[in-house]
Amino acid sequence: MAKILITGNEALAEAAIRAGCKQYFGYPITPQNEVPEYMSRRMPEVGGTFIQAESELAAISMVYGAAVVGERAMTSSSSPGISLMQEALSYMAGCELPAVIVNIQRGGPGLGSISASQADYFQAVKGGGHGDYKLLVYAPANLQEVVDLTVRAFDKADEYRTPVMILGDAVMGQMMEPVELPEFTRKQPDKPWALTGAKKGQPPKVIRSLFMLPGEDGMLEQHNYKLKAKYDLMAEREVMVETMQMDDAELAVVAFGTSARIAKSAIAIARGEGIKVGLIRPITLFPFPAKVIAKAAEKVAHVLVVEMNLGQMVEDVRLAVNGRVPVLFYGRPGGAILGVDDIAQAIRSNAQCGARNEACSAQQL
Numbered sequence: 001m002a003k004i005l006i007t008g009n010e011a012l013a014e015a016a017i018r019a020g021c022k023q024y025f026g027y028p029i030t031p032q033n034e035v036p037e038y039m040s041r042r043m044p045e046v047g048g049t050f051i052q053a054e055s056e057l058a059a060i061s062m063v064y065g066a067a068v069v070g071e072r073a074m075t076s077s078s079s080p081g082i083s084l085m086q087e088a089l090s091y092m093a094g095c096e097l098p099a100v101i102v103n104i105q106r107g108g109p110g111l112g113s114i115s116a117s118q119a120d121y122f123q124a125v126k127g128g129g130h131g132d133y134k135l136l137v138y139a140p141a142n143l144q145e146v147v148d149l150t151v152r153a154f155d156k157a158d159e160y161r162t163p164v165m166i167l168g169d170a171v172m173g174q175m176m177e178p179v180e181l182p183e184f185t186r187k188q189p190d191k192p193w194a195l196t197g198a199k200k201g202q203p204p205k206v207i208r209s210l211f212m213l214p215g216e217d218g219m220l221e222q223h224n225y226k227l228k229a230k231y232d233l234m235a236e237r238e239v240m241v242e243t244m245q246m247d248d249a250e251l252a253v254v255a256f257g258t259s260a261r262i263a264k265s266a267i268a269i270a271r272g273e274g275i276k277v278g279l280i281r282p283i284t285l286f287p288f289p290a291k292v293i294a295k296a297a298e299k300v301a302h303v304l305v306v307e308m309n310l311g312q313m314v315e316d317v318r319l320a321v322n323g324r325v326p327v328l329f330y331g332r333p334g335g336a337i338l339g340v341d342d343i344a345q346a347i348r349s350n351a352q353c354g355a356r357n358e359a360c361s362a363q364q365l
Helices: 008-018 034-045 056-068 079-084 086-095 121-125 143-160 170-174 219-237 257-272 290-296 313-321 340-355
Strands: 004-007 023-026 049-052 073-077 099-105 136-138 163-169 176-179 241-244 251-254 277-282 284-286 302-307 327-331
Touching (some): 008 073, 008 143, 008 163, 008 170, 008 176, 023 034, 056 073, 056 079, 056 086, 056 099, 073 079, 079 099, 086 163, 099 143, 099 170, 121 163, 121 284, 136 143, 143 176, 143 219, 163 170, 241 257, 241 290, 251 257, 277 290, 290 313, 302 313, 313 327
Parallel strands (some): 023 049, 023 073, 073 099, 099 163, 136 163, 251 277, 251 302, 302 327
Antiparallel strands (some): 004 176
């Protein structure tokens, strides 16, 4: 199949359509505006629905309604807009509703900037809304992955009856690369749970996250255990991770998304200088590849976490390493893009500490 040159936001939107998304609801916010713009043109062409909602709260509520009746639905936004959607995401997780939510991150906190950031990691993987719940979270590092993971997101949302998030950033959304687009999805899974109207002789269906009627003592607790069993199954089956040059590595760099993409160039420089460094790139942020990182910690001297924030994924890396080796951090917040030379210098500094058999003390190198 021939490849086409396209922006990340447009590639994501077209991939969603080809995955069977027929319901898109959104609200403009930079740097993801190309997604709703593209959907406004393409959705009528494929018999779908596009609505520019009056707010992010309205958009996610429309996704909720479309998911209840079994439609493949999606919304997209950027960091402040995603914050407004958290209450509804908790509701959707509680109701076990499949949908895809796209966050093309920008600098924060607050309105921040429109530059790329990875400061929404906590929000995405720890459950930004209330209650015990998780989202399946994908973090693409190139535009072909944007396409492939978007299709996968819709399939996995239906498989697990869960909201799925694609966590990108302004670099990923605005850059252009050649991609191969998938064929159109023709058949979607049956959804016997969907509210498609009462039918004679069949029991009524109810989708809810509220358990407080008489005689329902303990039902919410059991519902939480049911959700946890689903998340545990995801952790067992859905981990995606890329490793690079880890066979002889003495230093492991852990990075995701755009940071990992930049770190690959820094690792190539360091390798050219004789530094034995490799990369672990989580593709799923939940479930997190903790076992892969823990195994790497058995043979490397140091782990360096690289993120475009003040240090968020580093906490999960430290949990995975569990004190076996020092875990250091290099990052920049507020929409500042990491430089290849800066990451290479952070790698050199960590390698020197390892050669002296001592831990680097500074988090910001």
